[in-house]
Amino acid sequence: MSAITELALQAAPAGPARGYWATVGRRVVRDKVSIACAVILLAIFLSALLAPWLGLADPYHGSMIRRLKPIGTTNYPLGTDELGRDMLARLIYGGRLSLLIGILPVILAFMIGTSLGLIAGYVGGKVNTAIMRTIDVFYAFPSVLLAIAISGALGAGITNSIVSLTVVFMPQITRVAESVTTGVRNMDFVEAARASGADAFTIMRVHMLGNVLGPIFVYATGLISVSMILAAGLSFLGLGTKPPEPEWGLMLNTLRTAIYVNPWVAALPGAMIFAVSICFNLLSDGMRSAMDIRN
Amino acid sequence: MSEIIEPIDKLEPIEDIGGVAQPLLRVDGLTKHFPVRGAWFGAAKTVRAVDDVSFSIAKGETVGIVGESGCGKSTTARLLMHLMPRNAGDIIYDGRQVGRELSLRELRRGMQMVFQDSYASLNPRLTIEESIAFGPKVHGMADAASRHLARELLGKVGLRPENFANRYPHEISGGQRQRVNIARALALSPRLVILDEAVSALDKSVEAQVLNLLVDLKREFGLTYLFISHDLNVVRYISDRVLVMYLGEVVELGPVDSVWDQPAHPYTQALLAAMPSSDPDNRTQVPPISGDPPNPIDPPAGCRFHTRCPFAEPLCGGATPKLTELDGLGHQAACYMAIPGSGHSRAPAARDLHSEAPALS
Amino acid sequence: MxxxxxxxxxxxxxxxxxxxxxxxxxxxxxxxxxxxxxxxxxxxxxxxxxxxxxxxxxxxxxxxxxxxxxxxxxxxxxxxxxxxxxxxxxVSMIFQEPALALDPVYTIGRQIAETVMRHEGKSQHDATARALEMLEVVRIPSAKRRLDAYPHEMSGGMRQRAMIALALACKPKxxxxxxxxxxxxxxxxxxxxxxxxxxxxxxxxxxxxxxxxxxxxxxxxxxxxxxxxxxxxxxxxxxxxxxxxxxxxxxxxxxxxxxxAKRGARLETIPGTPPSLDQAPSACSFAPRCAFAQPRCTAALPPDVQVGPNRSARCILVDPATAGA
Known part of the structure; x- marks a missing residue:
């Protein structure tokens, strides 16, 4: 003991201790584009969630005499659709289904894909080969075709389109998760954890998960925009939601005929899809650069 | 972890079994070959990373391993830690064969390792305290107790726990990180610590600090070190005995002073001569050997050094020379020039200087 | 000059x-x-x-x-x-990692020849001859064969020699x-x-x-x-x-x-760690770690004391009178 105490204790680094995620958070907050996107997304989310309490018109109630009113009509700030229903109400209510079938598949795929990728990457060997080659089979099909094929086989419906989109995104996330895991697995701190006698599950939980989740999460966020578009596409083709449900893809389809009469109103659902997907994309980019912290 | 139900507050140190006379670690015939795929349709090749390596480490001793890249010193460390499977060889810890009388889990309590890259060997998402406390928790220690232990160890390695415990690895310097790694290795109260190039990446002035710390800790905890490095000065400073490795084989071993003062193997001689001079008026004039160390894929037959050796004779390309005792004090070399009556023109005559050295059959 | x-x-x-x-x-x-x-x-x-x-x-x-x-x-x-x-x-430069400084998709000979052609306007033939000469200068064995080697085909030492050959190809001052x-x-x-x-x-x-x-x-x-x-x-x-x-x-x-150093003897160390450099130094940067620090060390930047021809030290304790001791 005496020999050690003679050694002057080392001075601490300056500044408060800050964890990785706190640093990432600070960097994201400083990025104006990311913040703007987050605010827009939050607004869309909240309005969709709180739609019944916003005092909107009934999105299902139409009237033949006020069909296809232009944007700016009194009482119908965003006009009406081909059945005379209030567009504002339908767009906000539509967000509920559109966001659900756009985001839920990515969340499900994220959970399944991360688990599979983590196992494949950490265990390696034959397990890796088995998982990754199976994944490759899915990869062989273009994602749009695969989504349509699965949805078509399962039949139209919200649940089925969520299932089909999950199947479409799961392989992509698995592949990313596997490559990130393989990279982390070869780091010395994982070796050190093994050398301390920890079992594979503990190592994956304590040491791997925290290091692989970030990049996979960023990738998955980027997928949401694709998912939104694919979900809208499925509805557009009649494989997703059924009329008269408000859903952006479906609305785009039914308003298609009105494109010459009232193009601005017809474009509104498309604009929503565009806005949400670009916001998710920019947010994902912002997070990616915020997470890229070099020592 | 399922077999441990009650969290404990203290890890009992691994008990000493065989007494002082029994080596803490005995390694016998350790071998690791990596298959590498040849070119398309080419024959499969083998990297003989570690080939029939045997040595022992006495209790309380520091054994150094020196050699250049590709000589197998780091692979040896990972094999001893059971971080990769081996092709052959026995690892015997305090008289108990690992895998039979001693479980892997127990071995990991008794043997720990510090890696070269101080940054890569700490989880960037965990605080320093969490990193150190991880091992004890795996072995059933309660959370609070393990954190307490982590803070205590931080103090032992010269880092003020109140300032460092909640830091993340990227916030502290390389030397401080390596101290944390040492604390992490000590958290399981091991008796043997493998230091794999543990000071090589540090600046010289920090290296000296960490070496002093290692010496102090060894005394305080009664540790045994296996010290792997390419830096001959550092190895000489810290080791009692040393192994010189070349292309996966031990070419010379013995007490560090006799190896340094009377190197018997021409490779050891070359390594020592290759050290930069410390005297501006006495610079190195001729490189001791030319060329690079050969690729460990399919190394040369016979003595692996014969392709670069200035004294090579036809017999060196034949059978591999065995490690042979030189002075009866544990200095051994695997070179025909050191083996009496081997047939090499520079070899001593059989049974000449060393009467106690057994003649080669 | x-x-x-x-x-x-x-x-x-x-x-x-x-x-x-x-x-x-x-x-x-x-x-x-x-x-x-x-x-x-x-x-x-x-x-x-x-x-x-x-x-x-x-x-x-x-x-x-x-x-x-x-x-x-x-x-x-x-x-x-x-x-x-x-x-x-x-001016030419050689680096710690030749693997990063050499272009992995071109042969060593081609890289050296390109440099010579670009800087000296030599023909391909002359430039290749120079490349060969340079590889011989840096003692790469069987230089002629190595002209067609890619960096990854060479060992670390050979790559470093090749980088030196490349750096010296245009005879920099x-x-x-x-x-x-x-x-x-x-x-x-x-x-x-x-x-x-x-x-x-x-x-x-x-x-x-x-x-x-x-x-x-x-x-x-x-x-x-x-x-x-x-x-x-x-x-x-x-x-x-x-x-x-x-x-x-x-x-x-x-x-x-x-x-x-003697085994077991304590090594001399410099306590502490270097400063973070987020501010320009306004005093002696070493003072916090220095065993001989005095109040005036932290008061102002120490002068660069000229001790002799071509010899100077930035420390107030250095006395120009003791020069050349």
Whole structure:
């Protein structure tokens, strides 16, 4: 003991201790584009969630005499659709289904894909080969075709389109998760954890998960925009939601005929899809650069 | 972890079994070959990373391993830690064969390792305290107790726990990180610590600090070190005995002073001569050997050094020379020039200087 | 004028998320046929200084002030065309990692020949002949065959030789070496050092050699400048620096070497860690770690005390009267 105490204790680094995620958070907050996107997304989310309490018109109630009113009509700030229903109400209510079938598949795929990728990457060997080659089979099909094929086989419906989109995104996330895991697995701190006698599950939980989740999460966020578009596409083709449900893809389809009469109103659902997907994309980019912290 | 139900507050140190006379670690015939795929349709090749390596480490001793890249010193460390499977060889810890009388889990309590890259060997998402406390928790220690232990160890390695415990690895310097790694290795109260190039990446002035710390800790905890490095000065400073490795084989071993003062193997001689001079008026004039160390894929037959050796004779390309005792004090070399009556023109005559050295059959 | 390189009051600041005052008020000269060692630990600013001489620092994030004159020309004012002629022909650089400095998709011979063609306007045939000559100069065995080798087909030592061949292909006046032997094995390092020493004499080049290893500096340098926290804290001839260091940091650095230390005896260390450099130094940067620090050390920047011809130290304790002791 005496020999050690003679050694002057080392001075601490300056500044408060800050964890990785706190640093990432600070960097994201400083990025104006990311913040703007987050605010827009939050607004869309909240309005969709709180739609019944916003005092909107009934999105299902139409009237033949006020069909296809232009944007700016009194009482119908965003006009009406081909059945005379209030567009504002339908767009906000539509967000509920559109966001659900756009985001839920990515969340499900994220959970399944991360688990599979983590196992494949950490265990390696034959397990890796088995998982990754199976994944490759899915990869062989273009994602749009695969989504349509699965949805078509399962039949139209919200649940089925969520299932089909999950199947479409799961392989992509698995592949990313596997490559990130393989990279982390070869780091010395994982070796050190093994050398301390920890079992594979503990190592994956304590040491791997925290290091692989970030990049996979960023990738998955980027997928949401694709998912939104694919979900809208499925509805557009009649494989997703059924009329008269408000859903952006479906609305785009039914308003298609009105494109010459009232193009601005017809474009509104498309604009929503565009806005949400670009916001998710920019947010994902912002997070990616915020997470890229070099020592 | 399922077999441990009650969290404990203290890890009992691994008990000493065989007494002082029994080596803490005995390694016998350790071998690791990596298959590498040849070119398309080419024959499969083998990297003989570690080939029939045997040595022992006495209790309380520091054994150094020196050699250049590709000589197998780091692979040896990972094999001893059971971080990769081996092709052959026995690892015997305090008289108990690992895998039979001693479980892997127990071995990991008794043997720990510090890696070269101080940054890569700490989880960037965990605080320093969490990193150190991880091992004890795996072995059933309660959370609070393990954190307490982590803070205590931080103090032992010269880092003020109140300032460092909640830091993340990227916030502290390389030397401080390596101290944390040492604390992490000590958290399981091991008796043997493998230091794999543990000071090589540090600046010289920090290296000296960490070496002093290692010496102090060894005394305080009664540790045994296996010290792997390419830096001959550092190895000489810290080791009692040393192994010189070349292309996966031990070419010379013995007490560090006799190896340094009377190197018997021409490779050891070359390594020592290759050290930069410390005297501006006495610079190195001729490189001791030319060329690079050969690729460990399919190394040369016979003595692996014969392709670069200035004294090579036809017999060196034949059978591999065995490690042979030189002075009866544990200095051994695997070179025909050191083996009496081997047939090499520079070899001593059989049974000449060393009467106690057994003649080669 | 015999000085090939004259650096005066060089300040380099990296901006961005964090400001780093990497080099502070640095002045140095390099004479004809001289080998100057920049000795320092990581973060001391030695590599940054070297890169500034070739303007290799990222433009956007770097603020440079001061003057850098090479062969009388103001390097900081060179335009892009002049700069690319300057690099390779007047000044050339070798790096720690040849694997990163050499282009993996071209053969060694092609890379050397390209450089010669670009800088000297030689024909393909002549340039290839020069490439072969250069590989022989750096003693690459069976040089003719190696012309067609890709960098990944060579061992570490051979790659380093190839990089030296590439750097010297246009016979530069000045060679900048950034820890070229650090990544090499001991038996290879000494070969490369001796080769560089020999080529320096043969080509009559001036060399600035950046290293953290005193042993390496001893093997190759004529003069040494010791760097700490972005400043040269002491310079002088190799012998003077090794035998009688004046600055407490230089003394500590030389004392903390393990070479020749007795086993079990405590090594001399420099306590503490280097400063963070997020502010320009306004006092002696070493004072917080210095055993001889006095109140006036932290009051103002210590002067660069001229102790003798070509010998100076940045410490108030250094007395010019004891020069040359």
């Amino acid at each position: 015999s000085n090939l390189v004259e650096v005066n009051n060089l300040n380099i600041r990296f901006t961005g998320e964090r400001t780093v005052h990497a080099v502070n008020n640095l002045s140095l000269t390099l004479g004809e046929g001289e080998v100057l060692g920049l000795l320092g630990e990581s973060g001391s600013g030695k590599s940054v200084t070297l890169r500034a001489l070739m303007r290799l620092l990222p433009k956007k994030r770097t603020q440079i002030s001061g003057t850098v004159r090479v062969l009388g020309r103001d390097v900081l004012a060179l335009d892009d065309d002049a700069l690319s002629a300057f690099r390779g022909q007047t 000045i060679l900048l070496a950034d820890e070229p032997t650090t990544a090499l094995d001991a038996t290879v390092q000494i070969q490369i050092l001796l080769l560089l020493r020999e080529l320096q004499r043969e080509f009559g080049m001036s060399v600035i050699f950046v290293t953290h290893d005193i042993g390496v500096a001893i093997e190759i340098c004529d003069r040494v400048a010791v760097m700490y926290a972005g400043q040269i804290i002491e310079q002088g001839s190799l012998r003077e620096i090794v035998r009688t260091p004046l600055h407490p940091y230089a003394k500590g650095l030389l004392a903390s070497t393990v070479h020749g």
